Amino acid sequence: MRRVTFQAVLIIMTFVVLSGCGFNGSALFAEEPELLGSLDDLELTVEAEGKKTLLNVTEQEIYGGTDQTYLWRLHSGEASVHLEVTVRDFSDGETMVFARMINRGNQPAKAVLHVTSEEGQPDSRLLYPDADFERDHDPTLGYDETSFPVGIWSFQAGDHVLADLMIGRNHLSKELVHLYEDGAKSVLRELTAERNPLTYSATGLEIELLSDGEDLSEFWMMVSNERLFKAESHFDEWQGYSREHYKRVNKWYTRDGAYRKLPWSIQPFTEQGFGRNLGTMQEDEALRRYRETGERYFRTLVFNSLADLMAYRSAGEPVWKTEYTSTWLKDQWGTRAPFADTRHNESIGLFLLETSILFDDPDLLNESRQYGRFLLEQRVSGNVIDVGEGHTFIADYDGVFDDGVTHASLNHILSEMNYLLMSYLHGADAAFKELAMDMKEAVVYTAPDWIRDNGDLWYQINPDLTYEGNDYPQLTLSDLLTSQILLQELGYERNDAFDELIDSKMAYLTEEGIGFSDEIHDLLDDLSDLKR
Incomplete structure (x- = not known):
């Protein structure tokens, strides 16, 4: 199968640390784009107010492909933020991109991904409905505040598909840890916010990650140089299933696995507890639908699940x-x-x-x-x-x-x-x-x-x-x-x-x-x- 090369598609990440006196654009400086893994036309440019250091670039074999991860340390005043971008390149031609800001300072921060094409403009092809839908209160879980991805946007030159992108949401959370006397620990996340990170124009897509300080800010997207859904009816059916069974469907993906709403009976306690639930990390429904439809979106979810399980x-x-x-x-x-x-x-x-x-x-x-x-x-x-x-x-x-x-x-x-x-x-x-x-x-x-x-x-x-x-x-x-x-x-x-x-x-x-x-x-x- 053809590998994703993002023909004429440029992805640029801009990082901004917001100081207490406000953002001063004139203080920015840029470094040369860094090539991301095997994606020949995918480039990353990091801009920061103050010193920035590229700490390392690592490559790791995963099930069905390779993870290439870039890690930066960025400083502005007393703020210290790490920026991590992982390109998960599967051998069948699909790619998952995960971005994570780790902000241990108390200053807010922002990261922006600019997605542009020299040959085509972005078009909203298949979108999920508004994230503000009615949720039931579960006596065990409470309210699951997470919602669906934004939807699929495409870059196309004539009849030729340059790229299909499923755009996820921006999740902000705090890591909670309870340590036991023998050195063991219980680890989970407290969700603090979920946002639609996407804005767009004729020149491209802009995906914004925000941090309030002392938190993690994460985003994911799936990219293919072929249609993720060849049949729109299959997307509609998946969208309907996701709405009806929203507590079962994974929505918050990270390079370490999917996070799901946890019961209230957890330690440490938080009503908005999320964790890597092993009962649902495997994509059973996506596997069933891939068997039935052959859609690449479901296949990639299955491969991503296998990669997560093998690494976990x-x-x-x-x-x-x-x-x-x-x-x-x-x-x-x-x-x-x-x-x-x-x-x-x-x-x-x-x-x-x-x-x-x-x-x-x-x-x-x-x-x-x-x-x-x-x-x-x-x-x-x-x-x-x-x-x-x-x-x-x-x-x-x-x-x-x-x-x-x-x-x-x-x-x-x-x-x-x-x-x-x-x-x-x-x-x-x-x-x-x-x-x-x-x-x-x-x-x-x-x-x-x-x-x-x-x-x-x-x-x-x-x-x-x-x-x-x-x-x-x-x-x-x-x-x-x-x-x-x-x-x-x-x-x-x-x-x-x-x-x-x-x-x-x-x-x-x-x-x-x-x-x-x-x-x-x-x-x-x-x-x-x-x-x-």
Whole structure:
């Protein structure tokens, strides 16, 4: 595929530090443009009031491409600001550009990206609606104040597309850190502002990053020398999905991963807490839509997600560990960051498995099995709940905790089992299947105890074998139906104990007037040919 070279497209970054007495344009001086990576026509010019120092230019291999990062230190009076620009160049021809100002001083700052073309003018091709849309108050998350990208702008010379650019928003935040006595820490962000950074004219686009002082100011954009959406209907459908499921869709991208709204039960606490949520860092919906449409925008989101996931995991670790503390887990079990969440790692494992198949990548396939090896180690290490007759459940969370083994929730148990079965179906060791079948037998052994008096299911089983907690409306039901399908694919008959749990949950939802999701209907259709 053709690499992005930004033919005749010039991107210039101008940096301005605003002093207390106001900005004095005459005090500026410019340095020669710096070539950014392999993008031959992409140039960066940094201007600053006072001294500036280019600290380094680094290049790092990532999944599917290369990151080239430029880091400057800029000074104005007592202000000290670092400016970081990363060009993430994927081998299939797309590019992600991430800009970040790190302002540790108390003076405001501004950065401007000028995007111009010698051959064409910018045109707003596909725009998102106004960011000021109605948001529901979530009892767990509160309000998610983030919104969608600005939209796609194009540079075109006649019928020839010079570049399509998806323009993100400017997010301002403060990093919050809680240190523990053993040196571990919980890390998250407090969102302080979100802005539309874009203005435009006949000569080009102007993207403005602002800093209030003592904060981080970030921006992202995706660039292609082909249409990001060849069919406008696919953009419209994505826009509609994003609005309906705005709490699920990633909107704030950085070179280190996407940031999502976190529950209020976090340490350190802030109502506007955002973090790198491992349950949603993988772009599952983009992967599904890429399979259906082949649109480059979705493909690039998938590759960017893979690059983020591969860079996030610590060296030598078999799994991905959550970097922020949940006070719900900490208060109940003493669990705090960093820790491995089995459900999040199951989601990552399946995402890696699906992408390894789609892109025919044996390295991704091997990475997808790391989580299975971790589950096998967890059973051997004794991080399990013994439910009787030799049956055990792996605890939801790993590590050394103040109060020993944590609970095991039914949705985690089933997702682990389903991941192991799916991995086995795609060539994993027989040990994966053996562990999955042991889990199945433990569910069968405890099935009647999971059903509550009202027909709903309990959320978790504790180490003392008590059951508690409210189950998700449909997540666990989806897991149960998926289990039945996978067991059938392996040649087993439909399981009566699993049917008992399914029937009870469905009856409860029907009685409560809760309709089934499209996913549940699809899974039920897949099971329709099975004999009772």
